[in-house]
Amino acid sequence: MSEHIIEALGLSQVTIKDGKVVDVTEPQVEYCPLFDHHRGIKKLTKEVVEKNIQFRIDDFGMCTPNRQLRMKDFLSFGISEIMCTLLDENAIDSVVMVLEGCGTIIVTEPELVQGIGGRVSGLVKTSPIPELIPEIGEENIVNPETAEINQIKGIELAIKNGYKNIAVTVALASDAEGIEKLREENPDVNIYVFVVHTSKRTPEEARALFDVCDVATGCSSKNMRKIGEAESIKTVGQSIPIFAHTENGKKFLEMRLERIGGEKPKKDDPDLPYPLI
Template identity: 80%
Template structure:
């Protein structure tokens, strides 16, 4: 039996088994400008979330063996899009990411990065989907038997394979200490950290995550926003900003902006304030 848990859309925990949404917890926030803009969802409710999750399953096979893994660059601005650009421009050699049915894996194809990260975020738990593991390759997955989510093991696997410029997405503050340790142990390797899924991080967690980041997304995190707005060296986006903490992070944002022709005007609904927790 295939079971997956996604923290999505207002920090609701969504459980999916065998291609069906079986449980949706109450969301902790009721509005997200991204889902308003792209799906017309004005209020996040369990019913609206369940409908959206099932749409994803039916549309591109999320959490199933029919999962579409590749996606063309559609010129938007997000973490997966930035990483896609860095791969295309050969600034990085690979990315350590997370995919349903595989867990932590290594990819070095921009369309795979976009297809994996641009479609699903906040994967909390997953179980193996053999068809996807075959497509990705067991040798590129941290633990194909369990589909373990472990970004530190993912970085170690990338280093073992000889990659020297590695991007990694992290959402767990506890990873920060281990990444610093790996950076010291491998001075000839560059590890670029992209912090994602930051909503409801404590002040301590936000501090640890921001301090290790090259690029961090605000999501609905009050603490990340307060730290980043005081300390970042570049910001892109308004309702959901993406922050660069380092000079390399700034370069990454600027490269993506150049690719899409600059930042687009804000179109979010001003009558629906974006909550932060």
């Protein structure tokens, strides 16, 4: 049986088995401006979450053997979109990310990055979907037999495979120490950290993630937003801000802005997620 657990809209945890939503926890965030602006969703409820996730399953095969993996870039500003631009511009040569049915993987095609990362929320747990493995290539998967999610092993595999400018998506503060160690042990390799899914991180977790990152998203996180607003050297977006912590991170945000024609005018009273957690 194929089983996948996703941290979805409003930090609701969704369990999917064999292409069907079987369990949904109560959302911890009531309002998300992204889902309001794009879907007209004014309040996140268990029913809304279940409907949205089942739509994704039916529409592009999320968590099924029919998963559509590629998607063309569209003019928005998110972590997946930034990494697409960096691959296009040869600023990076690989992305370590997570795909349902495969776990931690290495990707080098911009359309794969967008199709994988732009379509699915935080993946907590997954199990193998054999049909997807040839699409990614066994040599690009940390563990094809278990679909293990392990970003440290993903970076190690990317280094072993010869990549020198590696972007990695990270959600767990526990990965920070391992990333620092890999940076020290591999001075000839650039490891660029993109922190995602930061909602409900403790002050200590947000601190560890921000300290290790080049770019971080604010999500609905009161703690990441507090640090980012104080220490970011460049911030893009207001409702869901994206923070640059390093000069490389700043450069990456600017490259994406150039691709999409610049930043939108700032609002005096932007919509924010509610509550921040």
